[in-house]
Structure formats: structure tokens, C-alpha cells
Amino acid sequence: MLIIITGPSGVGKTTIIKTLMKADPSLKYSVSMTTRKPRHNEKHGMDYYFVSVEDFKRMIEKNELAEWSEVYGEYYGRSKKELDELSKNYDTLVGIDIQGAMKLQKTYPHGIFIFILPKSEEALETQLRGRRTDEESSIETRLNAAIDEIKKADNFDHKVVNDVVEETAEKIKSIIIAEKCRIR
């Protein structure tokens, strides 16, 4: 089963996924690739596979990616083969931006697509500023983009407001259990 956690930048997708995996070690995480530089504490193979632009472009040409996109000048994507193998055998979590999620809807229509909403615009701004890795103009751009992206929530299956992360994780866990009971 493939569980796609999407939502605007800064909404807390990574923290939610870490909380879910801590509570249920049977869940697997689909590590994606990026050409951007690692942030403080990010590890290759754990948070991302950090790859070169050349390698990334080669995989695009060979059609090896389940989805890919360019966001703020950097490439993001993931191997179709790895995602197929993981999701065939495990409940697999994918943390992904909204562009990427909409692409996965086409490749994996049976995935469970969960859109994470911020508690408020203010909460999202605080989160984006808290990263301290982006310049002011970049934060403004991301915040405006995020507010715009939230309008796309209705394209997905479920939406969860991320206020207290443990409660968000509980709701996602409930969605996974319910989907296992769903008659398609």
C-alpha cells in the first residue's frame, strides 16, 4: 500500500512521517532524490539521496523516475523501480510536494493521497522562518506559493490539519487502517 503525504512546503510533512514511523516500525519510507544541497543534519540515503544534476537528468532520459519535478531551481524525484518494490511488500510512506503528488496520482491511482494543511497561515510562516536556511525573499515566495497550493487540497483523497503532530499521525494511522477495510 502506498501512502502519499503531501502539502505545502513548511507544513511539517517530514516530522509527521518521522512520528508515524517511530510509532509503527513496520512502515517503510520511500527516500527520494534531490539535486539540492543537504540541509544541516540531513543524511544521504535517509532523508534524501543527494545526486548530481547530470545523474538526475540521465534518469529522466531513461524514464526511470516515478515522478520528478523542478522546484525553485532544484530537481526532486524518485526511482520507479524502488517505489514499486517497496509498496508491493510494505505500507510505504511517500513525503512529497504537491506537484509531485499530482504526478503520482496518475502513476499510482490506488495510492492513498493525504493532504496536510497548516493550522493557520501564521503557523506556516513561523515554520518556514524557523528553518533559517532561506533568505527573506525566498520565504515570502514560498509562503505565497504555499497559500496558493492549499487550494489544490480538494484534488486529493483526505485532508488533515497539522496542529499537534502526534494527533496528525494518529489520524493518518486511522486513514491507513480504514483503507485496509475499504471495499473498492
Place this chain on the structure above:
Amino acid sequence: MLIIITGPSGVGKTTIIKTLMKADPSLKYSVSMTTRKPRHNEKHGMDYYFVSVEDFKRMIEKNELAEWSEVYGEYYGRSKKELDELSKNYDTLVGIDIQGAMKLQKTYPHGIFIFILPKSEEALETQLRGRRTDEESSIETRLNAAIDEIKKADNFDHKVVNDVVEETAEKIKSIIIAEKCRIR
């Protein structure tokens, strides 16, 4: 929100509903009407409204029932007005046979329809015999009908195998939480 718990006779619908309501007192229960005699310990207004055949037929004529059916010579049904008012204000549980559930699907298409499956045919037989209120021929009839009815599970939204009742209730609780997050 209207949550319809259906499944074959003897599968444990009543026990599941009682377990759910004990765990979450905010849930409401839609009490149905029947013309059959009360079983040991059943209370008017709690388990059923026990009504006369004459009263029941009058409500049918006045089109006051959300659904009704005749099962093994007895009438079962519920007031549309009461169900509308309850489900408008509360998460409302309906325990109902499969015939009735299929009728409610037409009146309440936005309800959550959960089909309860027995762990096995043997488990269902044990349960039906355990009631000790029915004659042997009646048990045989009910068991064969139940096995036949199970084939109708795929007409509903979710199915849950009732092995350990607490786990069944947990799964239903997850389905309710997930449905609140669902984007329609």
C-alpha cells in the same frame, strides 16, 4: 454523520455497537422499532421500540419510516424524522440487517456503510446457537441465509472481520476518523 453497521444475523452487530458507545460516549445510537417480542434483558427505548403490528403498518402508510423490512415474519424499521435529527447533530450509529442497510443506501447515500463479517462460518453458527432463543430449524434457516448474505458485502463501503470485538470497534473508530478527513 451516519454510521451504518450491517452484516448477517448473529455476526455481533449489537455487541460491537455497545463496545463503540462505551469507548466514546459522544456517539449516539439510533433505536429502531420492531414488532417482535423482546428477548431476555432487552429494554423498550434502549434496544428497540417494541411496537404493535397495527402501529407499524400505520407508520408505513404515512411514509414516516427511513427504512423498514419484514424478516422472518416480524417488522423492523426506524423513524425518518428521528434519524434525520440525530445524524444532523451527532455521529449516529445504526445497527441494521442487510436488507435494511441496502434501503438506507438510497435514502442516505452519504452514510458510512460498514459490513461486519464473521471470523468463520463456525463462529457464526456458535453465535446463533448461543442465543438459545431460536428453534433448531430457525437456526438452520438463519445460518444458510447469513452465508448467502455475506456475498452482498461488496455492495458496501467497508468490511471488517469481527474476531475480537475490541479490535473490531477500534477499526470502526478508525473508519469514522478517516471519513471525517475524507475529501468528497
